[in-house]
Amino acid sequence: MFRCKSLRLRIQLWHAVVLVLVVIGFSGTTYFLVSQSTLREIDQELETSLKVLQIEVSSLLTIAANADNETPVSSDSVDWDTLRVPQTFAGRRLRYQWEQPYLVVFSASGIILASSAEGFEHQPPATRKSMPKASDTVTFRRDKGWREASQRGPGQTTLVVGRYIGAEQRGLQSLAWTLFAVGGVLLGIGLIGGWLVSKNALRPIQRISDVAERISADRLGDRIDIEQMDDELAGLGRVLNQTFSRLEEAFERQSRFTADASHELRTPLSVMQTHQQLALAKPRTQDEYAETLHVCQRATKRMTQLVESLLCLARSDQSQTTDFQSIDISQVVADTCDRMRVLAAEHRVNLNVRSSNTASPDALCVLGDRGQLCQVFGNVLANAIHHSSSGAQVSVAIAHAANEVVISIEDQGVGIAAEHHGKIFDRFYRVDSDRARTGRGGSGLGLAICRSILVTHRGTIEVRSKPDVGSVFAIRLPLSNQLGPDEQDAIN
């Protein structure tokens, strides 16, 4: 079966088919009804005439010699000339005489006893052809343009009444032609109209595809103009515009990230370049050479950290969740805290861990990657320790709420002003006061990495903080025994 791929063509074909069916159906029905009614009228007239004729012939035969109806009648005894065509047909305007209604009476043997069609230019079928078979019921027959009704009459005669119905036939014919012509015209108009309407209706699709084609990496700003569109297509246009906006954002994020990353790497490179050139510019003392090497060391360490962070981010961006396993969160937190005790001691910061009073140990299982989760807690803890002053307290609390676990890391450090709260999880974002710190080459990626990892784990991280009071970082993760089968599938 030929499958047409053009939407427009298909719409038009179906439209045409429906239109043709409607037009044909309508005209056909009309013609049928009219022609049936016309024929019925004619037949009823003939039938009535036959009835009258029956009565007249009957009375004629009765008048002529008391013959009973069973004896075949001969022409001698009856005065057939008194038979006239009934007046029911009176008043009709006729062109020719032979278009008149006529009557014919046959004897039992088929001899014409009487015929009012004698003077006709064209002989009707009754006189031209054989006598119609007669029965006690009215029988109709049509021969070309003539319609005859016949019945057995009294004295074994066959009575025939008929008429030329050419005029009616011509009338029906002209009706048929009229219906055909009008139907054709309507069909034509309908098809053209449908073609135009479908063309207009589908034009926005062309516009949409034009815009979509124009949009490329350097023209992501274009959008589809949905003002003039119909509702259905405007919906499509809106969705596409949203997709383009998301694409544009993703591109911008990508190029911003690349610019920031290259910027972050260039400064330590510049440090090394400058100091190396300086050291080689002229003979230097041992101490000066040693100092140059120390400076280069610092810069190298900084770049290494940055490269590690960037790789980590790239890895978590493309994270495969198929390696996720069920992990005891409290164990991970405890391990991380143990690791951080050395750092805490160095900064003379007090580190303590509080667990909520939950029921069973496996109430705190999450689905994830152990290494990555360790990194998240490590990053946040390290931040807390670094931002705390000597003797301050950093507390880690694990709580169990509804279907998630909440790990809070609280410090009493310098705090973060409200205007930075939304941005500290952005890549390369550093609060100004942080950047001025010497020796702490923070790259601004630590919290961005945390957020990225948590997103893959279906968790969240947020901060509450007041300057000079302290900060609380809250990490939420969905518990794995609470995930429905669909969600677990989605993670995998």
Add this chain to the structure above:
Amino acid sequence: MRILTVEDDPDLRSGIVQTLREDGYAVDQAADGDEGLHRALAWDYDAIILDIMLPKLDGHQVLLQLRRRKQTPVLFLTARDTVDDRVEGLDLGADDYLVKPFDLSEMLARLRSIIRRSHAIADPTIQVNSIVVNTASRTVSVIESPDHSISIELSPREYALVEMLVMRRGQLVTRTYIYDHLFDDEHDSMSNLVDVYVSRIRRKLGKTFVTTRRGEGYIVPM
């Protein structure tokens, strides 16, 4: 020449400052935009080396606010290398641009160029009688005969002094000015250092090279 260096990375800043000093410049430093702007407005430096990414006040802002009041030549340092960044920096009023990591000799050459431009001297060589000062190569030579010159050996600071006086040829240069532009806060304030250096260059370039105006300053006669 006295230069202001505004750069937040301490290692990089120390490298730049040391390079400049070894090349004979007096250098002041600032570690953030606020301090940088404050110093730049407080004093007429011969040039400013300004990093774009600064804490507290962004480098662009520093330049914008500086340009409202001063025309000090500015050399921008940045790690961003897109065309838009370069255009923006130059349009805001920087005189030149350097992308990190940069070559030290290139930094020094561009610095000299913007200083030269600010004195409206296009030709790198300045001649005073038979003494030729080449500001590009930072050398001084004496013309003995039409095709023979002797190069004179000068320490960086001595050269700096010669260059300063010669660029202001015909104008009186006060001792305070010389002091401020030859030495930075690293030195103890011994105002006769200026006299010491003037006598040194007189020894090397001839007594008539620079004239003393008692109580006022020095001048290289036209």
